[in-house]
Amino acid sequence: DTGVSQDPRHKITKRGQNVTFRCDPISEHNRLYWYRQTLGQGPEFLTYFQNEAQLEKSRLLSDRFSAERPKGSFSTLEIQRTEQGDSAMYLCASRTTGAHSYNEQFFGPGTRLTVL
Amino acid sequence: DQQVKQNSPSLSVQEGRISILNCDYTNSMFDYFLWYKKYPAEGPTFLISISSIKDKNEDGRFTVFLNKSAKHLSLHIVPSQPGDSAVYFCAARTSGTYKYIFGTGTRLKVLA
Numbered sequence: 021d022t023g024v025s026q027d028p029r030h031k032i033t034k035r036g037q038n039v040t041f042r043c044d045p046i047s048e049h050n051r052l053y054w055y056r057q058t059l060g061q062g063p064e065f066l067t068y069f070q071n072e073a074q075l076e077k078s079r080l081l082s083d084r085f086s087a088e089r090p091k092g093s094f095s096t097l098e099i100q101r102t103e104q105g106d107s108a109m110y111l112c113a114s115r116t117t118g119a120h121s122y123n124e125q126f127f128g129p130g131t132r133l134t135v136l
Numbered sequence: 137d138q139q140v141k142q143n144s145p146s147l148s149v150q151e152g153r154i155s156i157l158n159c160d161y162t163n164s165m166f167d168y169f170l171w172y173k174k175y176p177a178e179g180p181t182f183l184i185s186i187s188s189i190k191d192k193n194e195d196g197r198f199t200v201f202l203n204k205s206a207k208h209l210s211l212h213i214v215p216s217q218p219g220d221s222a223v224y225f226c227a228a229r230t231s232g233t234y235k236y237i238f239g240t241g242t243r244l245k246v247l248a
Contacts, residue, residue, distance in 0.1 A: 051234075062238030064238070078235075127172075129179050130179055
Protein backbone atom coordinates (compact mmCIF):
# COMPACT_ATOMS: atom_id res chain seq x y z
CA ASP A 21 0.00 0.00 0.00
CA THR A 22 1.46 3.31 -1.07
CA GLY A 23 -0.57 5.55 1.22
CA VAL A 24 -3.40 7.97 0.57
CA SER A 25 -3.65 9.07 -3.04
CA GLN A 26 -5.53 12.00 -4.52
CA ASP A 27 -6.44 12.76 -8.10
CA PRO A 28 -5.89 15.11 -9.79
CA ARG A 29 -2.94 16.79 -8.14
CA HIS A 30 -3.71 20.09 -9.83
CA LYS A 31 -6.89 21.48 -11.30
CA ILE A 32 -7.39 24.81 -13.05
CA THR A 33 -10.95 25.75 -13.84
CA LYS A 34 -13.00 28.75 -14.79
CA ARG A 35 -15.43 30.34 -12.39
CA GLY A 36 -18.83 28.70 -12.59
CA GLN A 37 -17.56 25.28 -13.63
CA ASN A 38 -18.02 22.11 -11.58
CA VAL A 39 -15.03 20.12 -10.38
CA THR A 40 -14.68 16.71 -8.75
CA PHE A 41 -11.75 15.37 -6.79
CA ARG A 42 -11.04 11.78 -5.82
CA CYS A 43 -9.37 10.35 -2.74
CA ASP A 44 -8.23 6.75 -2.34
CA PRO A 45 -7.49 6.07 1.33
CA ILE A 46 -5.22 3.39 2.75
CA SER A 47 -7.14 0.18 2.17
CA GLU A 48 -7.87 -0.87 5.75
CA HIS A 49 -8.78 2.64 6.90
CA ASN A 50 -12.48 3.05 7.57
CA ARG A 51 -12.33 6.74 8.49
CA LEU A 52 -11.88 9.43 5.87
CA TYR A 53 -11.58 13.20 6.19
CA TRP A 54 -11.59 16.09 3.75
CA TYR A 55 -9.82 19.36 4.56
CA ARG A 56 -9.23 22.64 2.77
CA GLN A 57 -6.02 24.59 3.19
CA THR A 58 -5.41 28.13 2.00
CA LEU A 59 -2.13 30.02 1.98
CA GLY A 60 -0.82 30.72 5.45
CA GLN A 61 -3.49 28.66 7.16
CA GLY A 62 -3.68 25.20 8.60
CA PRO A 63 -5.93 22.47 7.23
CA GLU A 64 -9.58 23.36 7.78
CA PHE A 65 -12.01 20.50 8.43
CA LEU A 66 -14.68 20.00 5.77
CA THR A 67 -16.25 16.61 6.35
CA TYR A 68 -15.78 13.15 7.86
CA PHE A 69 -16.84 9.65 6.81
CA GLN A 70 -16.89 6.46 8.81
CA ASN A 71 -17.19 3.73 6.20
CA GLU A 72 -19.83 5.06 3.80
CA ALA A 73 -21.63 7.24 6.34
CA GLN A 74 -20.97 10.97 6.33
CA LEU A 75 -21.04 11.66 10.07
CA GLU A 76 -20.01 15.29 10.22
CA LYS A 77 -19.97 18.22 7.85
CA SER A 78 -18.53 21.65 8.54
CA ARG A 79 -20.88 24.60 8.59
CA LEU A 80 -18.30 26.23 6.35
CA LEU A 81 -19.27 23.81 3.62
CA SER A 82 -21.80 25.57 1.47
CA ASP A 83 -24.48 23.81 -0.53
CA ARG A 84 -22.15 23.91 -3.53
CA PHE A 85 -19.93 21.30 -1.88
CA SER A 86 -20.83 17.65 -1.68
CA ALA A 87 -18.84 14.59 -0.73
CA GLU A 88 -19.53 10.91 -1.12
CA ARG A 89 -17.99 7.63 -0.14
CA PRO A 90 -20.38 5.19 -1.80
CA LYS A 91 -18.73 1.88 -0.94
CA GLY A 92 -16.76 2.91 2.08
CA SER A 93 -13.54 2.93 0.09
CA PHE A 94 -12.67 5.87 -2.19
CA SER A 95 -14.32 9.25 -1.77
CA THR A 96 -15.18 12.12 -4.07
CA LEU A 97 -15.54 15.82 -3.31
CA GLU A 98 -17.52 17.87 -5.79
CA ILE A 99 -17.68 21.64 -5.95
CA GLN A 100 -20.44 23.07 -8.09
CA ARG A 101 -20.38 26.54 -9.65
CA THR A 102 -16.86 27.21 -8.49
CA GLU A 103 -15.92 30.66 -7.20
CA GLN A 104 -12.51 32.28 -6.96
CA GLY A 105 -12.68 31.89 -3.19
CA ASP A 106 -12.69 28.12 -3.64
CA SER A 107 -9.06 28.25 -4.77
CA ALA A 108 -7.16 26.21 -2.20
CA MET A 109 -5.42 22.92 -1.52
CA TYR A 110 -7.94 20.16 -0.83
CA LEU A 111 -6.50 17.46 1.43
CA CYS A 112 -7.81 14.00 2.13
CA ALA A 113 -6.79 11.96 5.16
CA SER A 114 -7.65 8.48 6.40
CA ARG A 115 -7.20 6.50 9.57
CA THR A 116 -8.33 3.34 11.31
CA THR A 117 -10.54 3.07 14.35
CA GLY A 118 -8.78 3.21 17.68
CA ALA A 119 -7.29 5.67 20.08
CA HIS A 120 -3.64 4.76 19.67
CA SER A 121 -1.29 7.32 18.19
CA TYR A 122 -0.34 4.96 15.40
CA ASN A 123 -3.94 5.20 14.29
CA GLU A 124 -3.66 8.87 13.53
CA GLN A 125 -4.53 10.44 10.22
CA PHE A 126 -2.46 9.79 7.13
CA PHE A 127 -2.76 12.63 4.64
CA GLY A 128 -2.65 12.49 0.88
CA PRO A 129 -0.61 14.98 -1.16
CA GLY A 130 -3.65 17.14 -1.88
CA THR A 131 -5.36 18.55 -4.94
CA ARG A 132 -4.53 22.17 -5.67
CA LEU A 133 -7.52 23.97 -7.17
CA THR A 134 -7.17 27.27 -8.99
CA VAL A 135 -10.36 29.04 -10.05
CA LEU A 136 -9.81 31.72 -12.68
CA ASP B 137 -12.63 32.15 15.90
CA GLN B 138 -9.17 30.60 15.90
CA GLN B 139 -9.36 27.97 18.62
CA VAL B 140 -5.81 26.77 18.04
CA LYS B 141 -3.15 29.41 17.62
CA GLN B 142 0.47 29.27 16.59
CA ASN B 143 1.68 32.82 17.07
CA SER B 144 5.15 32.36 15.58
CA PRO B 145 4.94 32.01 11.82
CA SER B 146 8.61 31.11 11.54
CA LEU B 147 11.60 29.96 13.57
CA SER B 148 15.28 29.51 12.72
CA VAL B 149 17.56 27.29 14.78
CA GLN B 150 21.14 26.12 14.41
CA GLU B 151 21.73 22.45 13.74
CA GLY B 152 22.24 20.53 16.97
CA ARG B 153 20.37 23.04 19.11
CA ILE B 154 16.87 22.73 20.54
CA SER B 155 13.83 23.83 18.54
CA ILE B 156 10.78 24.86 20.57
CA LEU B 157 7.49 25.33 18.77
CA ASN B 158 4.54 26.71 20.67
CA CYS B 159 0.80 26.38 20.40
CA ASP B 160 -2.06 27.90 22.40
CA TYR B 161 -5.68 26.85 22.46
CA THR B 162 -8.86 28.42 23.76
CA ASN B 163 -11.33 25.54 23.92
CA SER B 164 -11.13 23.80 27.32
CA MET B 165 -13.02 20.84 25.88
CA PHE B 166 -10.00 19.80 23.82
CA ASP B 167 -8.50 16.68 25.33
CA TYR B 168 -6.21 15.34 22.63
CA PHE B 169 -3.44 17.23 20.90
CA LEU B 170 -1.22 16.42 17.96
CA TRP B 171 1.70 17.78 16.00
CA TYR B 172 2.06 17.33 12.26
CA LYS B 173 5.00 18.13 10.01
CA LYS B 174 4.56 19.23 6.42
CA TYR B 175 7.11 19.35 3.63
CA PRO B 176 6.40 21.30 0.42
CA ALA B 177 4.19 19.49 -2.10
CA GLU B 178 3.29 16.82 0.46
CA GLY B 179 0.42 16.33 2.86
CA PRO B 180 1.00 16.74 6.61
CA THR B 181 2.63 13.81 8.40
CA PHE B 182 1.70 12.83 11.94
CA LEU B 183 4.57 13.40 14.36
CA ILE B 184 3.50 13.00 17.97
CA SER B 185 0.42 13.35 20.15
CA ILE B 186 -0.57 13.79 23.78
CA SER B 187 -3.70 13.15 25.75
CA SER B 188 -4.88 15.67 28.31
CA ILE B 189 -4.30 13.15 31.09
CA LYS B 190 -0.57 13.53 30.52
CA ASP B 191 1.70 16.53 30.61
CA LYS B 192 4.55 15.10 28.58
CA ASN B 193 5.06 12.58 25.79
CA GLU B 194 8.40 11.72 24.28
CA ASP B 195 9.31 9.95 21.06
CA GLY B 196 12.97 9.98 20.17
CA ARG B 197 14.11 13.52 19.49
CA PHE B 198 10.56 14.86 19.81
CA THR B 199 8.85 15.76 23.08
CA VAL B 200 5.47 17.38 23.49
CA PHE B 201 4.59 19.22 26.68
CA LEU B 202 1.06 20.12 27.71
CA ASN B 203 0.14 22.78 30.25
CA LYS B 204 -3.61 22.53 30.66
CA SER B 205 -3.95 25.42 33.07
CA ALA B 206 -2.28 27.72 30.56
CA LYS B 207 -3.93 26.03 27.59
CA HIS B 208 -0.53 25.74 26.01
CA LEU B 209 1.47 23.02 24.37
CA SER B 210 4.93 22.96 22.96
CA LEU B 211 7.01 20.69 20.77
CA HIS B 212 10.70 20.30 21.55
CA ILE B 213 13.08 18.88 18.98
CA VAL B 214 16.51 17.94 20.32
CA PRO B 215 18.91 17.92 18.60
CA SER B 216 17.56 19.76 15.59
CA GLN B 217 18.62 18.49 12.18
CA PRO B 218 18.43 20.15 8.74
CA GLY B 219 15.87 17.50 7.70
CA ASP B 220 13.55 18.87 10.37
CA SER B 221 13.08 22.01 8.29
CA ALA B 222 9.36 22.02 7.52
CA VAL B 223 6.08 23.61 8.55
CA TYR B 224 4.76 22.29 11.84
CA PHE B 225 1.06 22.31 12.68
CA CYS B 226 -0.49 21.66 16.04
CA ALA B 227 -4.01 20.28 16.14
CA ALA B 228 -6.60 19.52 18.78
CA ARG B 229 -9.66 17.36 19.14
CA THR B 230 -12.40 16.69 21.67
CA SER B 231 -13.26 13.09 22.58
CA GLY B 232 -16.43 11.91 20.93
CA THR B 233 -16.08 14.29 18.02
CA TYR B 234 -14.44 13.73 14.69
CA LYS B 235 -13.22 17.20 13.93
CA TYR B 236 -9.54 18.11 14.24
CA ILE B 237 -8.81 21.83 14.60
CA PHE B 238 -5.45 22.91 13.22
CA GLY B 239 -3.30 25.92 13.96
CA THR B 240 -1.84 28.11 11.24
CA GLY B 241 1.58 26.51 11.35
CA THR B 242 5.16 27.49 12.19
CA ARG B 243 7.86 27.25 9.55
CA LEU B 244 11.01 25.80 11.10
CA LYS B 245 14.34 26.28 9.41
CA VAL B 246 17.31 24.38 10.81
CA LEU B 247 20.56 25.95 9.69
CA ALA B 248 23.53 23.69 9.00
